Amino acid sequence: MPRMAASDRRAELLEAAIRVMARDGVAKATTRAVVTEAGMTLGAFHYCFESRAQLLELVTETLTERYVAEVRGLFAPHKDIRDSVLDSLHAFWKGFEANPGEHQISYELTQYALRNSGFEDVAGKQYEIFLRAFASLLELAADNAGIEWTEPVPVLARYVLSVIDGLNMIWLVDRNTDDSRAALEMLADHLLLHARPRAA
Amino acid sequence: MPRMAASDRRAELLEAAIRVMARDGVAKATTRAVVTEAGMTLGAFHYCFESRAQLLELVTETLTERYVAEVRGLFAPHKDIRDSVLDSLHAFWKGFEANPGEHQISYELTQYALRNSGFEDVAGKQYEIFLRAFASLLELAADNAGIEWTEPVPVLARYVLSVIDGLNMIWLVDRNTDDSRAALEMLADHLLLHARPRAA
DNA sequence: GTCTATAATGGGATAGAC
DNA sequence: GTCTATCCCATTATAGAC
Numbered sequence: 001m002p003r004m005a006a007s008d009r010r011a012e013l014l015e016a017a018i019r020v021m022a023r024d025g026v027a028k029a030t031t032r033a034v035v036t037e038a039g040m041t042l043g044a045f046h047y048c049f050e051s052r053a054q055l056l057e058l059v060t061e062t063l064t065e066r067y068v069a070e071v072r073g074l075f076a077p078h079k080d081i082r083d084s085v086l087d088s089l090h091a092f093w094k095g096f097e098a099n100p101g102e103h104q105i106s107y108e109l110t111q112y113a114l115r116n117s118g119f120e121d122v123a124g125k126q127y128e129i130f131l132r133a134f135a136s137l138l139e140l141a142a143d144n145a146g147i148e149w150t151e152p153v154p155v156l157a158r159y160v161l162s163v164i165d166g167l168n169m170i171w172l173v174d175r176n177t178d179d180s181r182a183a184l185e186m187l188a189d190h191l192l193l194h195a196r197p198r199a200a
Numbered sequence: 201m202p203r204m205a206a207s208d209r210r211a212e213l214l215e216a217a218i219r220v221m222a223r224d225g226v227a228k229a230t231t232r233a234v235v236t237e238a239g240m241t242l243g244a245f246h247y248c249f250e251s252r253a254q255l256l257e258l259v260t261e262t263l264t265e266r267y268v269a270e271v272r273g274l275f276a277p278h279k280d281i282r283d284s285v286l287d288s289l290h291a292f293w294k295g296f297e298a299n300p301g302e303h304q305i306s307y308e309l310t311q312y313a314l315r316n317s318g319f320e321d322v323a324g325k326q327y328e329i330f331l332r333a334f335a336s337l338l339e340l341a342a343d344n345a346g347i348e349w350t351e352p353v354p355v356l357a358r359y360v361l362s363v364i365d366g367l368n369m370i371w372l373v374d375r376n377t378d379d380s381r382a383a384l385e386m387l388a389d390h391l392l393l394h395a396r397p398r399a400a
Numbered sequence: 401g402t403c404t405a406t407a408a409t410g411g412g413a414t415a416g417a418c
Numbered sequence: 419g420t421c422t423a424t425c426c427c428a429t430t431a432t433a434g435a436c
Contacts, residue, residue, distance in 0.1 A: 040402095042403085042404090046402095047401085
């Protein structure tokens with residue numbers, strides 16, 4: 001085994017953990033499974049992390065940031081608000097279907113955080129970040145298209161995130177892509193109901 | 201310990217398991233925790249159930265049936281489609297807030313089923329039943345109000361279930377009742393977009 | 401710094417006494 | 419039929435050899 005800085009090991013263990021979780025689930029990502037995936041020994045784990053819980057916290061934060069970055073990157077601004085919304089939602093969905101395992105982890109980690117004391121704020125931060133990200137995209141879309149939203153943006157953001165999360169999770173169960181996309185397109189139409197030309 | 205028929209023990213263990221899971225989560229509902237809750241000994245467990253997995257399967261089926269029964273019971277038919285939809289959604293939400301723990305179990309069990317081989321069909325059946333239940337309520341609402349849906353009912357059912365699941369899960373994290381209810385009311389308006397008077 | 405060996409714990413399942 | 423005692427396994431974490 002090559003010598004490595006502890007920070008590099010940490011990064012490798014983090015990525016190994018994400019791979020194991022995407023493949024087998026959060027519960028199966030034991031310290032042993034993670035170090036095996038990373039090609040390290042069990043001892044290596046505990047000079048990089050205080051505990052398995054600490055690793056899970058880091059994974060949660062990392063995936064949250066990644067998802068937000070992905071969503072920002074996929075956002076498709078247009079002059080026409082309908083195009084913005086429709087293109088962006090399709091792009092988000094495509095990103096999800098390209099990598100469902102990684103999004104599934106996120107839902108599992110939320111459940112984990114809700115059920116383990118000392119982790120409540122982890123789930124809280126996770127969704128605070130998600131909600132803020134969608135809210136800021138809604139603002140951005142409005143700016144680009146010269147419209148304003150007739151409902152409070154935090155409520156719209158919660159609505160959009162709910163539909164996306166809900167559709168994702170049902171798709172994870174039944175893989176019904178056609179109905180999922182049809183429902184997603186309904187969401188686009190519904191959002192447009194709450195847009196009106198900006199007052200001068 | 202009193203003598204009991206195995207079937208009664210099974211029923212008690214089932215309810216004990218649901219209580220433990222609602223309180224502490226599915227992962228923490230070990231065989232030991234469940235028998236302690238039920239006031240039985242560990243040995244008792246294994247003449248009622250072949251394995252912990254079998255218990256989890258039974259819990260999943262039981263909670264699925266209960267939820268469907270609850271939703272059917274809360275459904276509020278009216279002559280006016282808007283009243284039907286709005287009243288029903290509010291009633292569903294009230295049911296959720298009255299017992300969030302039991303609904304949280306359902307999400308955890310879905311994740312569990314998705315991650316454990318031999319359980320894929322458990323999650324599949326769960327959502328098939330949910331989707332069918334919402335579809336049949338949509339049909340029922342349409343009949344009562346003399347309208348027809350302009351989108352395929354399975355797509356509408358998926359959409360409604362997604363919003364409800366998504367809002368529930370976000371609420372479990374941040375307990376923001378106001379924004380959740382506001383989003384739920386948006387769903388009602390959106391559904392109405394896809395209703396039109398029935399052709400004679 | 402690295403890794404083996406081993407604690408210490410908690411879990412599912414079972415054998416066998418009563 | 420009931421429950422104790424135990425097996426056996428996997429886990430997290432650590433101690434200590436190299």
